[in-house]
Amino acid sequence: MAHPADSASTPPAPNVGEDGAIHSPPLPPQRGRPKVVIVMGATGAGKSRLAVDLAAHFAGVEVVSADSMQVYRGLDVLTNKVPLHEQKGVPHHLLSVIDPSVEFTCRDFRDHAVPIIQEILDRGGLPVIVGGTNFYIQALVSPFLFDDMAQDMQDCTLSDHPDGIGLTNDDEGGGYERLKEIDHVAAQRIHPNDHRKIKRYLELYATTGALPSNLFQGEAAKKWGRASNSKFDCCFLWVDADLQVLDNYVNQRVDCMMDAGLLDEVCDIYDPDGVYTQGLRQAIGVREFDEFFRLYLTRKESDNNKATSSATMLSVHDDQLKSMLDEAVSQLKTNTRRLVRRQRRRLHRLSKDFGWNLHRVDATKAFCCTTGNSWNKEVVEPCVDVVKSFLADGTTCSPSTNASDGIGEREVWTQYVCEACDKRVLRGAHEWEQHRQGRGHRKRVQRLKQKRSQMRPSESS
The missing domain is CATH 3.30.160 (Double Stranded RNA Binding Domain)
Known part of the structure; x- marks a missing residue:
């Protein structure tokens, strides 16, 4: 089993601070902190399967989903939710619980997940957090959200009662212009169309008086994004595989989804005037079929038989519609493969820059081998060993020594x-x-x- 930090098995060298003083190596995780297992990885790597398999080795396992699309009701096939029979009796949380039309942010996930995790712990169980939405997991286990960092920003408060910054203005373009007036450094950092983040920056300034750009300086920045500051004692398992293997699997999975009724699901939520930047419609695989459904449903209006199903859509004889459907499926595969790359880059960064000790397990052989025991040998057994050690003394999950010192001091605003x-x-x-x-x-x-x-x-x- 490969680890991002090869030095994890040897005592870390003393750290030398900016003041020249020698600081002691990180202490072992506090015994009082509740232990949670976190299974991460790119889409299609086998995270959910591993989580269920861990339940056969550890008592009281309950899975908490950390997937930004599976949390919504609907699109079970497209978002690849674990079917009930594959859950094998293991309790799963935060699947299909949110209305598909609302926005569900990192903060919302954290506020939903923490009480669930606490309830599992109170029952004497083992919470296993599973998902590919790395920002959700980072918000859960580290000072990551602006709210968290603002608590340590008293020195940056500009006034006791900041007001009059124009938050009631519904003009989204005006919001960005207002941000530039308040904090041009922060405005330079984000895209003018990132209205969600613009709103959060303005809200942060309104409630604390802290400039968003100041959050990435000083003591608050040193804690930002680091799991070592978490209220939980975390064991990170990273299920990975060769990129070409993941690409092939993604392509095959999309084909299986098409056969399993993906088109029926997308058709059910299709709205020619729908917005693809909020709620469940953000899911990869919705926008891609917009042009196809726009033409297909228009032509169905003139037919006597207006019934639609995956079978009839897949067997369409119209050359134009068939071409548009093929293009949509191809684009879905392409965008999913791009998602795989973004997720893997983010995981590498969590290890390298933020000091997360991700125990990487290579599942490539399990994907390529047809024997039934390959998955257990290559993936499950190494992960079981890591978790056993973690539950025994927690020494497997000390901060990675590969992390860059002073992430907060790095140049992130230019x-x-x-x-x-x-x-x-x-x-x-x-x-x-x-x-x-x-x-x-x-x-x-x-x-x-x-x-x-x-x-x-x-x-x-």
């Missing part, structure tokens, strides 16, 4: 513009470096160089 990629805006040095190393960026830069080299001879003549 805005970068990539001329080669149609003036794409990147925020912070980390995003910029990730973009520069990307295959797409490098290809565009190479084409731009070739174009310029071809223009030079003509210019000289």
